[in-house]
Amino acid sequence: MLETPITPASPQPPALPKLPKAPSGIDGLDEITEGGLPLGRPTLICGSPGCGKTLMGIEFLVRGIEHYNEPGVLMTFEESAAELAANVTSLGFDLPRLQAEKKLRVDQVHIDRSEIEETGEYDLEGLFIRLGHAIDSIGAKRVVLDTIEALFSGFPNQAVLRSEIRRLFHWLKDKGVTTVITAERGEGSLTRQGLEEYVSDCVILLDNRVIDQITTRRLRIVKYRGSTHGTNEYPYLITEEGISVLPVTSLQLNHDVSDKIVSSGIPALDDMFGRRGFYQGSSVLITGTAGTAKTTLAATFAAETCRNNQRCLFLAFEESPQQLVRNMQSVSIDLAPYVANGLLKIEATRPTLNGLERHLVSIHKIIRDFKPAAVVIDPISNLISVGNLSEVKSMLIRLIDFLKVNNITALFTSLISGRNIQQELTEEGVSSLVDTWISVRDLEGVGERNRGISILKSRGMSHSNKVREFLVTDRGLHLLDVVIGPAGIVTGAGRLTQQLQEQAQLVAAQQEQERKDRELERRRRVLEATIGNMRTEFESVEEELRQINNEELARQQAQAQGKAQLADPLPYQQNAGSRPSQA
Amino acid sequence: MEAEERSEPAGAEYVLHLYITGATPNSTRAVRNIKDICEQYLKGRYELLIIDMYQQPELAQREQLIGAPTLIKRSPGLVRRLVGDLSDRERVLKALGITPTLPTSGTSL
Numbered sequence: 038m039l040e041t042p043i044t045p046a047s048p049q050p051p052a053l054p055k056l057p058k059a060p061s062g063i064d065g066l067d068e069i070t071e072g073g074l075p076l077g078r079p080t081l082i083c084g085s086p087g088c089g090k091t092l093m094g095i096e097f098l099v100r101g102i103e104h105y106n107e108p109g110v111l112m113t114f115e116e117s118a119a120e121l122a123a124n125v126t127s128l129g130f131d132l133p134r135l136q137a138e139k140k141l142r143v144d145q146v147h148i149d150r151s152e153i154e155e156t157g158e159y160d161l162e163g164l165f166i167r168l169g170h171a172i173d174s175i176g177a178k179r180v181v182l183d184t185i186e187a188l189f190s191g192f193p194n195q196a197v198l199r200s201e202i203r204r205l206f207h208w209l210k211d212k213g214v215t216t217v218i219t220a221e222r223g224e225g226s227l228t229r230q231g232l233e234e235y236v237s238d239c240v241i242l243l244d245n246r247v248i249d250q251i252t253t254r255r256l257r258i259v260k261y262r263g264s265t266h267g268t269n270e271y272p273y274l275i276t277e278e279g280i281s282v283l284p285v286t287s288l289q290l291n292h293d294v295s296d297k298i299v300s301s302g303i304p305a306l307d308d309m310f311g312r313r314g315f316y317q318g319s320s321v322l323i324t325g326t327a328g329t330a331k332t333t334l335a336a337t338f339a340a341e342t343c344r345n346n347q348r349c350l351f352l353a354f355e356e357s358p359q360q361l362v363r364n365m366q367s368v369s370i371d372l373a374p375y376v377a378n379g380l381l382k383i384e385a386t387r388p389t390l391n392g393l394e395r396h397l398v399s400i401h402k403i404i405r406d407f408k409p410a411a412v413v414i415d416p417i418s419n420l421i422s423v424g425n426l427s428e429v430k431s432m433l434i435r436l437i438d439f440l441k442v443n444n445i446t447a448l449f450t451s452l453i454s455g456r457n458i459q460q461e462l463t464e465e466g467v468s469s470l471v472d473t474w475i476s477v478r479d480l481e482g483v484g485e486r487n488r489g490i491s492i493l494k495s496r497g498m499s500h501s502n503k504v505r506e507f508l509v510t511d512r513g514l515h516l517l518d519v520v521i522g523p524a525g526i527v528t529g530a531g532r533l534t535q536q537l538q539e540q541a542q543l544v545a546a547q548q549e550q551e552r553k554d555r556e557l558e559r560r561r562r563v564l565e566a567t568i569g570n571m572r573t574e575f576e577s578v579e580e581e582l583r584q585i586n587n588e589e590l591a592r593q594q595a596q597a598q599g600k601a602q603l604a605d606p607l608p609y610q611q612n613a614g615s616r617p618s619q620a
Numbered sequence: 621m622e623a624e625e626r627s628e629p630a631g632a633e634y635v636l637h638l639y640i641t642g643a644t645p646n647s648t649r650a651v652r653n654i655k656d657i658c659e660q661y662l663k664g665r666y667e668l669l670i671i672d673m674y675q676q677p678e679l680a681q682r683e684q685l686i687g688a689p690t691l692i693k694r695s696p697g698l699v700r701r702l703v704g705d706l707s708d709r710e711r712v713l714k715a716l717g718i719t720p721t722l723p724t725s726g727t728s729l
Contacts, residue, residue, distance in 0.1 A: 144681050146684070146686060147684045148686065152699070152700065152701050153687075153701050153702075153703055154700060154701065154702045154703065154704075154711060154712075154715040155703055155704050155708070155711070156691075156702045156703065156704035156705070156706045156707065156708045156711050156712045156715070157646075157649070157650075157653075157704035157705035157706055157707035157708050158646050158649075158704055158705045158707070159646060159687040159688060159689065159690075159703045159704040159705065160641075160644075160646065160687065160688055161686055161687055161688070162641040162644075162673070162687075162688035163639070163641075163673060163680050163685035163686045163687055163688045163690060164685075164686045164687075166641070166673045166674065166677045166680045166685070166688075167677070167680040167681045167685070167686075169677065170677035170678060170680065170681065171681070188686070191686070192686075192687065192703075
């Protein structure tokens with residue numbers, strides 16, 4: 038009963054006939070397009086130079102061959118086959134091998150304006166024949182035309198060209214091949230030659246933007262006839278494994294959840310939570326101003342995770358691994374053994390090294406390879422230096438989702454700027470995304486500064502409402518007991534004073550008590566003495582009385598005896614004498 | 621435009637390959653036009669090869685054919701590609717390097 042996955046009811050309506058799709062095999066693209074490119078139809082990929090249009094086309098072909106056993110034809114109008122092959126070798130695409138295996142055909146269409154003389158009416162049947170032959174010779178299912186606009190430079194007769202291109206796309210549709218056409222981005226239109234008016238099934242726009250000296254590539258599906266699709270701009274990357282589009286990991290918020298609890302590493306902090314820790318797979322945010330031991334808290338958590346023999350990934354954006362290990366040793370958090378035995382992986386990079394997407398992808402990659410149970414990012418606020426707020430937020434949403442789906446506990450630290458501690462908002466605005474929010478802050482009193490920790494929220498469990506003071510000692514973090522003074526919780530010197538006062542009061546009270554005890558004892562003794570006296574007195578009185586009694590008794594006996602003696606010799610006399618009235 | 625004589629195996633001065641696409645109007649026009657031109661200007665000096673691309677589709681790639689019909693002048697001189705039905709006779713002649721000897725062309729150039 039510990040781990041009860043709560044599966045929500047499937048939101049899928051009864052399956053309607055869907056547009057058949059050809060999975061592109063490109064990381065993330067199929068999620069955005071909900072299955073891939075329209076099967077047997079042309080798709081236009083347009084973008085400015087350096088966007089990776091050609092690469093996307095080639096990857097579409099290569100993945101089709103490798104994953105879906107769909108041979109492909111690459112018709113290139115710009116680069117030669119050898120150039121293309123060389124360009125994509127670094128991505129692990131072996132075009133010559135695929136060509137040798139008859140899975141791929143590369144046809145370089147050479148257009149030289151100076152060689153071509155228009156002498157009358159013509160059409161582009163030659164191109165059709167070439168393409169048709171290439172498709173038929175290997176039974177291709179996929180075709181990439183890169184970049185067909187080059188034809189416009191070779192053939193001045195636009196009217197012919199346009200009608201022929203229109204015919205080409207119809208013809209490709211009739212052939213039932215899934216086609217990708219790349220085109221250069223135009224001014225004010227999607228493509229320079231307005232190709233989008235011929236390709237009406239699916240248009241993908243690639244964009245390459247430089248903001249604050251950091252380049253971000255973005256992808257947007259402009260249209261997708263007959264299918265729903267993600268409408269946002271999605272960042273994508275050209276990695277060493279090809280193109281990687283980063284959707285919001287199909288944010289449907291229906292991941293399984295765990296009932297397991299993981300410890301924060303500080304027992305007293307755990308006690309502040311209703312269930313003694315965080316839920317596994319939840320996300321925890323620690324916010325605080327500078328120097329409030331956020332990293333120490335994070336490292337404590339990391340160490341605790343490793344102590345339980347689980348892997349932890351620590352992404353440090355501020356400190357190098359060595360520095361982190363050394364600094365944590367000063368507070369008795371020894372990370373070195375965990376680093377040595379591979380349970381802890383510290384990845385330290387400067388945020389400015391990469392764009393956000395690159396960070397995200399590298400984090401994804403590390404997580405996939407390392408499979409940690411917990412991830413610590415210290416701090417997320419540094420990412421602001423790479424992107425703007427909304428970008429950072431969207432990246433963090435994606436990251437948090439990714440971690441949640443994989444049931445990885447995430448702990449982020451975030452620096453809050455400004456002296457106003459009431460401003461409990463993270464700059465990234467991620468506070469609503471996280472499940473548990475711990476705030477550490479400076480409690481500045483008279484002439485000193487103390488650290489306070491409190492829980493702002495904790496989804497799914499009760500939590501303490503106290504601001505607890507904590508100390509960073511050379512034996513680790515210690516939460517102090519709550520000391521309540523006349524004006525609320527007191528900390529630091531105030532707390533010490535309060536404690537001293539309380540101690541003094543305690544001593545005084547004890548002394549008072551002792552004094553009272555002694556007094557009582559004394560009184561008791563006095564009373565006892567009095568009682569003794571009285572008892573002695575009583576005894577002497579009693580003695581006296583007894584004496585008197587005895588004497589009386591003796592006297593009466595003697596008297597009686599005397600009377601008897603008198604009566605015996607003269608009983609009558611005695612009788613008469615004693616009872617004169619009777620006589 | 622006088623180019624050096626190359627010795628062709630066939631011995632013809634002009635080696636022309638016309639690639640057509642079956643019996644389409646453009647193709648038939650092109651065949652008629654090139655035959656006219658050859659007969660008129662290059663009588664006895666030419667070798668004309670008419671190839672149907674549909675019959676030999678692999679040629680299309682090898683010969684870098686895009687438009688149809690296409691006339692490729694292999695010799696003399698530089699290889700030239702003439703796209704179209706060859707009805708613009710003036711351009712055809714210029715591209716082939718033939719100076720019209722007959723007063724057929726009225727326009728300059």
